[in-house]
Amino acid sequence: MIVKILGGIDVIIGLILILLGAGMSISNGILIFCGVILIVKSLLGFFHDFASWVDLIGGIFLLISSVFHLPGLIAILIGIVIMQKGGFSFL
Numbered sequence: 608m609i610v611k612i613l614g615g616i617d618v619i620i621g622l623i624l625i626l627l628g629a630g631m632s633i634s635n636g637i638l639i640f641c642g643v644i645l646i647v648k649s650l651l652g653f654f655h656d657f658a659s660w661v662d663l664i665g666g667i668f669l670l671i672s673s674v675f676h677l678p679g680l681i682a683i684l685i686g687i688v689i690m691q692k693g694g695f696s697f698l
Contacts, residue, residue, distance in 0.1 A: 617693025624686030628679035642669030
């Protein structure tokens with residue numbers, strides 16, 4: 608049950624990253640909130656697996672993009688990887 612909830616969070620945050628990379632304006636509060644959630648999720652895995660590192664990179668990217676304008680292609684790629692990781696948690 609908890610895996611499906613965390614997977615749903617991954618899918619939502621991945622969609623936010625893809626929309627951010629496509630040029631949609633997203634408020635800084637949402638970016639910071641989602642970035643903190645991803646970093647906390649990465650600490651659950653204690654950096655033992657690839658998924659924890661993906662969460663950490665995505666969280667850091669969201670926190671940095673709340674301050675600076677970062678390339679959209681990188682946001683789309685990270686968003687796709689996070690959405691894929693979330694989708695596999697539903698299987």
